[in-house]
Amino acid sequence: MLILTRKSGEMIAIGDDIKIYIQEIRGNQVKIGIKAPPEVTVHREEVYLRIQEENRMAAMATTEQMRAAIEMLRKRKERREQA
Amino acid sequence: MSENTEKIVVESTRFGRLEVDADRVIRLLGGLLGFPNSQRFVMLDHDKDSPFKWLQSLDEGELAVPICDPLVFFPDFHIKIKRDELASLRVKRADELVILVVLNLRTDPAEMTANLQGPIIVHAERLIGRQVVLKESPYSTKHYLFPELRGNIAAKPENE
Numbered sequence: 001m002l003i004l005t006r007k008s009g010e011m012i013a014i015g016d017d018i019k020i021y022i023q024e025i026r027g028n029q030v031k032i033g034i035k036a037p038p039e040v041t042v043h044r045e046e047v048y049l050r051i052q053e054e055n056r057m058a059a060m061a062t063t064e065q066m067r068a069a070i071e072m073l074r075k076r077k078e079r080r081e082q083a
Numbered sequence: 084m085s086e087n088t089e090k091i092v093v094e095s096t097r098f099g100r101l102e103v104d105a106d107r108v109i110r111l112l113g114g115l116l117g118f119p120n121s122q123r124f125v126m127l128d129h130d131k132d133s134p135f136k137w138l139q140s141l142d143e144g145e146l147a148v149p150i151c152d153p154l155v156f157f158p159d160f161h162i163k164i165k166r167d168e169l170a171s172l173r174v175k176r177a178d179e180l181v182i183l184v185v186l187n188l189r190t191d192p193a194e195m196t197a198n199l200q201g202p203i204i205v206h207a208e209r210l211i212g213r214q215v216v217l218k219e220s221p222y223s224t225k226h227y228l229f230p231e232l233r234g235n236i237a238a239k240p241e242n243e
Binding site: 047048050051052053054055056057058059061062063064065066067068069070072073074076 | 097115116117118129130133134135137145146147148149155185186187188189190192195198200201214216218224225228229231232
């Protein structure tokens with residue numbers, strides 16, 4: 001991993017299209033501006049990791065669980081029709 | 084369907100050997116998050132009358148996630164998608180867009196959830212999509228599908 005030291009107001013360029021600006025440093029927080037082309041998605045790590053994790057759990061689904069979910073939805077529909 | 088339509092063959096863990104016509108392939112730019120090696124998918128019915136579907140990877144046979152139209156469970160669901168993200172799929176009008184959410188199924192239906200914070204958006208005709216990460220959103224990665232089964236005060240009883 002490349003490690004660089006930057007001061008507030010300085011910039012890092014990655015390739016031709018991606019620029020990272022260090023906008024402000026205050027205590028242990030850094031405000032970062034990222035300029036990237038639309039095909040590059042930029043995520044705050046924690047939200048991104050949560051969604052990755054959710055996908056990994058979703059991928060463990062079995063066909064039995066799918067059947068149970070379908071059945072539950074069917075029952076709910078019946079209850080609503082009766083109500 | 085012409086006979087010489089190109090087919091993609093995948094040995095899937097759940098459904099055995101699948102032969103998928105090339106024109107049914109959904110391409111997810113950047114893959115399904117957490118699975119960068121899977122970019123090509125097909126949507127499979129489990130039961131054709133059910134809104135639940137499988138999104139089966141054509142690149143990794145063992146990878147399939149349950150998905151559905153979020154409006155079935157969350158009629159008020161609405162999201163703001165950035166212009167850049169729409170542009171990367173070449174979506175110009177809202178009716179060109181299909182929105183799906185990934186479901187986390189469990190043995191106990193009371194524990195089943197939908198991830199409303201990471202919806203999959205797909206261009207309905209071009210079948211090119213991506214999973215978006217909603218940052219400023221009221222939604223989370225876990226919304227119960229069947230809150231009525233959770234038996235707490237928050238869940239509204241339906242038959243009373």
